[in-house]
Amino acid sequence: MxxxxxxxxxxxxxxxxxxxxxxxxxxxxxxxxxxxxxxxxxxxxxxxxxxxxxxxxxxxxxxxxxxxxxxxxxxxxxxxxxxxxxxxxxxxxxxxxxxxxxxxxxxxxxxxxxxxxxxxxxMRPLSMAERGLSEPTVSLSKLLSGSRPTIGGRSDVRLAAYTDEILRSGFPGIRDLPDRARRVQLDSYLTRIVNKELPENGAVVRRPETVRSWLAAYGSATSTDAAYTKILTAATAEHVNKPARATVDGYRDHLSRIFVLDPIEAWVPVFNPLKRLTHAPKHHLVDPALAARLVGVGKQGLLRGDGNRVAGATGTWLGALFESLAAQSVRVYAEAAFARVGHLRTRDTEREIDLIVEGEDRRVVAIEVKLSETVSDKDVRHLNWLHDKLGVRLADRVLITTGEFAYRRKDGVAVVPLALLGP
Incomplete structure (x- = not known):
């Protein structure tokens, strides 16, 4: 190969x-x-x-x-x-x-x-730039510099292709397999995690079906900060003998140790002009393809809006997976720029920003992710709110979309199709 x-x-x-x-x-x-x-x-x-x-x-x-x-x-x-x-x-x-x-x-x-x-x-699964669908025209590292680079470029990647990328996964040895073989391999990957990787790395797994149920519930919480009690309730809804909370917490810790869970921690600025921020992580698996397999919705179902999410989650299941795909790529680009990634949410839930990339000089790029080709003022209101709060410390504002063109709005927000964002 x-x-x-x-x-x-x-x-x-x-x-x-x-x-x-x-x-x-x-x-x-x-x-x-x-x-x-x-x-x-x-x-x-x-x-x-x-x-x-x-x-x-x-x-x-x-x-x-x-x-x-x-x-x-x-x-x-x-x-x-x-x-x-x-x-x-x-x-x-x-x-x-x-x-x-x-x-x-x-x-x-x-x-x-x-x-x-x-x-x-x-190392994480392949980012969109590494998958080679389009040549990126917008650099995260340049956005972090605060130079307000010119934003431009055109992408042929559309919603159906992004859906394919979610399901194909970013694992190099899996993504290029034929469709059915790929699904079988992803299922085998999940089974191996429960039956081999966890025990091999120190976890005592007495009830593999409980771990699998919890993983599926965690997957359905992708791109949310749902409470772990809510995830546990979803995982054990049909169980007569429910596992102890400490047991499930142990599974979660072990799954994090083997990098299968890849949550995004809440961002709290060192010099904090922002008050009442949540500290809960946002849930992501290492690859959204795993979440898709755990929930069990294929391409046509995703495009129809099928897919169950944890109670209280808003938006479509495909939208959650697209945000996870974007987060996966942004984290790869941030790693290359020696930057860290968090998310922002106020306790009253009035303000939320999907991704905050903080560079070595403490300046940040705020990123929202939207499963749409069109953009409205409503879509960028949280980005502009943060700009008012942070001023020059906010190096740039980005809205990631499934659209065709990259451009900068009159209010300064960069609108960038995911396929055109790179390191």
Whole structure:
């Protein structure tokens, strides 16, 4: 298979020659191993029993083989993290170690943070720019600069194509399969999470059907900040013997550890001119294709408006998935710009902004996502409210749509089809 270059490759090109150790973190299937292998001379795969046995018996093996060394699924032998850390203390020459991990270490396992020795980069499924449907014409990093770049460009990607992209997923090894094979593979991915990945990474799963039900309920809460009690109620509505809240909270923690849950935390500015903001995260799975499979609605159903959401959620199910697709891409672009992503909502729910991208200089780009080709003043009212509140600290305002053209409105809001937004 021909390697598909990723945005994180740019970061690795810039950083790895100067840093001794970099950890690539993310869910199974996002492409960590393929990306890291492009730079590795020696590969140690700890999901291969023999290689794991060798390393467990002699941790010094990683400093004896020819660098750069890729240690794949390092969390299966957590002590290797500390061995790499001490190796970096001894020799800080750049380009020595790449660690790929699809989980944090299990609870109770103590390792050094690696601060100052091992730098972590997050990988997510393919962004829209990485999928190659259109050439992006609007750069998130330029928007973050506050230079108010000229906004333009035309996209042939329409609602039906965005729906296809939601269902195809951004997992490199899944998205190009034939339709039926892809659906089977996504279902298998979800089954493997419950039956293998969770137990392998320290979770005790006594009732797999409960975990699957909770995942489906969480998926139906995509792009909302619904309370976890509401998600639990939806997950166990038909259960006679309901699991304890602590049990379900444990499942949630483990699913986050293996990067299957990818919530967006609430944004609270350091110098806070905004009052009464919520602190609840906005729910997202690592890929909206997983949410679509869990809820069980196909392309025609999505386009008809089918799909159940958690109680109290507004808008269509397709709209929620489109927002999740946009969020997935924006987070990849933000990672490339060394920026972080949050969301904003006031406690009275009168104001809500889907994505807040905050750069290293504390300036932010506010982004709303709308499943529509047309834009009205009502659609940008929260963006303009935030502009009034933050002033020059708000670098730019963006409304992501399914439309044809990118342009800047008279009020200064950039209207950008998702396919035209890039890093």
């Amino acid at each position: 021909v390697y598909r270059r990723r945005l994180v490759d740019d970061a690795l090109d810039e950083l790895f020659p100067h840093l001794a150790a970099i950890a690539l973190e993310g869910a199974k299937g996002v492409g960590k191993t393929a990306t890291a292998s492009q730079r590795a001379t020696t590969v140690v795969s700890l999901n291969v029993p023999r290689q794991r046995e060798i390393l467990a018996g002699d941790l010094d093996y990683v400093v004896q083989v020819e660098p750069p060394v890729l240690i794949d699924e390092w969390q299966l032998e957590p002590s290797v993290w500390d061995r790499v850390r001490t190796a970096v203390d001894d020799d800080r020459t750049g380009g020595r170690f790449l660690l790929a991990g699809s989980a944090d270490v299990a609870p109770g396992v103590r390792i050094h943070s690696g601060a100052g020795r091992i730098v972590s980069l997050t």
